[in-house]
Amino acid sequence: PLKEKFVAAARSIKVGYGLDESAQMGPLISHKHKDKVLGFIETGIAEGGELLLDGRNIQVEGYPEGAFVGPTVFDGITPEMTIAREEIFGPVVAIVRAKSLDQAISFINSGRYGNAASIYTNNGFYAREFRYRVQAGNIGINLGVAAPMAYFPFGGYKKSFFGDTHGQGRDGIHFYTERKVVITRWIKERK
Known part of the structure; x- marks a missing residue:
């Protein structure tokens, strides 16, 4: 149940304009960085990660050109995978299990x-x-x-x-x- 609760909590995060007081998470620093984060998500999928929550296509009303990426959660990540080894600086969680x-x-x-x-x-x-x-x-x-x-x-x-x-x-x-x-x-x- 922890995984489901975690995904539900991530899904409930309100993404919006950075100065909107009701927003819990704003945009990334630039479109260039957004593309980098999206590349990490694609790599996570290509390397076999299980995408539990996909934040790639988030739309923020009034900001169609914003550098937004929504909360993204992967499971089934191993220590050798790229998204477990790199600093993404974006809203991507890679669940790596340890014994x-x-x-x-x-x-x-x-x-x-x-x-x-x-x-x-x-x-x-x-x-x-x-x-x-x-x-x-x-x-x-x-x-x-x-x-x-x-x-x-x-x-x-x-x-x-x-x-x-x-x-x-x-x-x-x-x-x-x-x-x-x-x-x-x-x-x-x-x-």
Whole structure:
């Protein structure tokens, strides 16, 4: 039943103009990126993924030329498939099944990207293991997109990392600060 509930929740997402307060998801950044996301969906189908929810032909009233892609959900995805290995940056979920937490973490860590990873669990041990062992810059526990507030450093690990520092939070301050180490020893004066 989890799969059906997930698809129903994805189907209920209201896609619309980005400034429409009732919209839950806006358009992609450009038509070029829309084409890229649509290409990933086509690749997922060609590689044998089971398309549970197809967001390719979504129409948003008043915006016939908008760069919209609706929520898209695949099942039957294996770790070797393209949509499981690439950063899509679009509303595409690839359900990859794991037999154990160790297998799931191994799959995540085997990839060349490490922007974010999330786990849903009521088990504190699993949450701690995931938190410490997953090689990703942003970890979510019981939430879908691990996006920190602006005062935390943002950026992924591996090929997801951009720049030379995590540009927010303490890393940003340290980048513009000259730090020094001061070692002191106080000698008591003799009388």
